Amino acid sequence: MSVPVLTRSTLNSGLWEGVIECCGGKAPAFEVCLGQRVLPGLSQTAIGHDSWTLTLPIPGECISEGVQTFVIREAGARVAIGHFSLIAGAPADGDLRGEVALLRAEIDMLKQAFRRQFEQRQV
Template sequence: MGQDVTLTKLRLIEGVWHGVLKRAGRDNWQPEIEVTHLDQPVEGVEVEEDRVEECWYVRVPIPAERISDGVQTFLVRDRQSAAVLGSFAIVAGDALAEDIRAEMGLLRAELDMLKKAFRRHCVETMDE
């Protein structure tokens, strides 16, 4: 398929991931995509052409049984070439809370470093 195909996330709402698929050039291309989670196919994927915008809208319903603690990654592939067009992830549960706490700790450390550097800068410029 090549690198002339782009898949862009639009939103995730009410358990359905929405994206837009575009291909450079105007030809009679019909995308055949598959979505997998842990190498298992996700059922109910819809691809709908928009001739005005020259793109394809992709809808992927997220089955409730696929949502669990941690990061769940879904791969979107071209069925013919098996090339990965894109992916999306859902993060939930305790793993998310730990990640957020770790990120907050890093942000606090960076903020403290910036405060010290700013104070040092203020003292040095007042001495001049």
């Protein structure tokens, strides 16, 4: 059997849904983990010979301040097939998205200053 691949992942109204594809026809067992904890409630439905839909209602106690990363893997395996993250509350100081937004704002300021300087020299 080939390695399972997470091909689609959505999160809507607290319900995560993902599509796993792999060859072999026999449905492997999957699990979703948060840290070392395997989350209960994962359902698995065949949608084709080599595809399965996984559905997991996100438990309320898993939603908290900061970044929570959920890992999808074959049951008992340590290798991740895929993952999804929830970000809630105040952004962390080291959050990469915040750093990128700050860099973009600084680049915009530099572009404006450069254009003003260039326009003044043209006159």
